[in-house]
Amino acid sequence: MPLHTDEHTGARVAHARKVRRLTQRELADLSHVSYSTITKVEQGVMPASPSVIGALARALSIPVAELTGQPYLEELRRDQLDGLIQPIREALDVYDLGPDPDVAPRVLEDVARDAEQLCALVRATDLKAVATTLPSRIHEATTAAHSDASDRSWQVLASTYRTAYDVTTKLGYHDLCTVALDRMEWAAQHASDPVLSGVRQYMRALAYLRAGQYRTGKRLVSLGLATLDGAPSSRERDVASGQLHLGASVLCARSQDGDAAQGHLDEAERIVARTGPAERVHWLAFGPTNVGVHRVAALAEQDLYPEAVETASTLTIPENWxxxxxxxxxxxxxxxxxxxxxxxxxxxxxxxxxxxxxxxxxxxxxxxxxxxxxxxxxxxxxxxxxxxxxxxxx
Incomplete structure (x- = not known):
């Protein structure tokens, strides 16, 4: 039976299509999604895969979030999370104003320790705790960076911006997450840190993956890898490179380029043989488990569902992952x-x-x-x- 509510992706697809005065067959021609799939998605009898949603959004010239309904404002209000977004937005907006005279930052290592703790809380998915604390941490780290002007202080500020990206992405504020990534790159440039810049390009590529813009996402991966080529050899650089290859594997899989996806997975496998488990390096979760998880994701994105489920059955996810x-x-x-x-x-x-x-x-x-x-x-x-x-x- 169809969904009990009109607030589902298929209903949003139908509404956007009618606004554009397109028939289902015309949308099928524009999006290269089959007519039968569009019909079933609009009726709510078939779930729309990320690749289908991306293709339909591109054909309709609207953001993916308009079809998925993000951010889910009613639920955010119920959980008292919506009111935490505006302070984050305001904190991101004062990046270039210099030191705030009303903020007295603690010693840098204390600020750095709290930035790391926020990253850990995001990985633990305690989003409300992070969103509550984050604005004050951004203000403090911003003032510390402008006052201290050391590479380390700019790296700490970049970390707080990265956390802002994580939180806003997970809560569905994709427009704000791009602002956070721009701020992250700005801080990384001040820190003269090519690895941070490479990590930022990885996250930016993921934003384009979610938006269904796979070609641009793959270009960003290439740019990130080129940026890392200019960094001194280190485990940190290897981890960032490996994660970029994992991101590329999903981008290629979603654009139905299975050979390229496999190539990126194989390269990540070679890198992980050097790094070993490195989940806390830039909090990218890189390691053997992440390579295995991305193999499952790449198979699923190519609609190879039995292979994906079988591969998943062979994985053992560590309890501390x-x-x-x-x-x-x-x-x-x-x-x-x-x-x-x-x-x-x-x-x-x-x-x-x-x-x-x-x-x-x-x-x-x-x-x-x-x-x-x-x-x-x-x-x-x-x-x-x-x-x-x-x-x-x-």
Whole structure:
């Protein structure tokens, strides 16, 4: 049966299509998405994959977020998270004003320690705690950088900007996350740190991945790798390079270039043989587990769902692996299981994602699309399924 609410991606696709005065067949021709897929997505009987959403958004000349409904304002208000965004926005806007006379920064190492703690909290997906604290940390780090003007102080400021990117992305404020990335690059340039610049290009490529602009995303990966080529050899540089290759593997997979995706995964595998587990280097979660998780993601993005689920079954996720990455992985596995018709397994994977990282899972568009697909499936679901939907707000 179709979704019980008109507030789903398919309904938004239909509305945007009608505003553009396009028929479903005309949209199919423009987007290169099949007519039958568009029909089923609009009716709410088929979940829209990220690649389909990206293709439709490009054809309709609108942001992906307009189709996914992000940010989910009603849920954010209910969780008292919406009011935390404006202070972050204001903190990002004063980057070039010099030291704030009303801010007395602590010694730099204390500021740096708190910046690292914020990164750790993001990986633990304690988004409300981070969003509450972040504006004051940005103001303090900004004043410290302008006052101290050392490479280290600019690196610390770049770290706070990176956390702003993480938080705003996870809560669905994609316009603000691009501002945070611009600020991160500005601080990285002041710090003369090419590795930070490379990490920023990786995150920027992910933003274009979410926007369905894969060609630009791949160009940013190439630019990031070129930037890192100018950095001195180090484990830190290797980790950033490896993560760029992992990002490229998903970009290539989503654009249906399986050979290129495999090439990037193989290169990441070679790099991880040198670095070993390096989850805390720039908090990128790089290591053998992340390479395995990206293999699953690349297969799923190519609609190779049985292979993705089989590969996932061979992975052992360490208990101390970042919760943000673990939760995202289970959301991807759930989508693959749904497309295989394994609805009970898919719901269990969604529940696992929620258990690991509830705040992130609640605002994850992939989770919502997968739940919509499960709701539309002609299968009996346990009572806990309805409770899960109420928790999501759908």
């Amino acid at each position: 970042p919760k943000s990455r673990t939760s995202h992985h289970y959301a991807e596995v759930a989508r693959a299981q749904l497309w295989m018709g394994r609805t009970e397994s898919a719901f269990k994977s969604l529940q696992h994602a929620r258990k690991v990282a509830p705040q992130q899972t609640k605002y994850h568009p992939l989770v919502r699309e997968t739940y919509a697909g499960l709701e539309s499936a002609k299968r009996r679901m346990p009572e806990t399924f309805l409770n899960f939907g109420a928790w999501l707000g759908v």
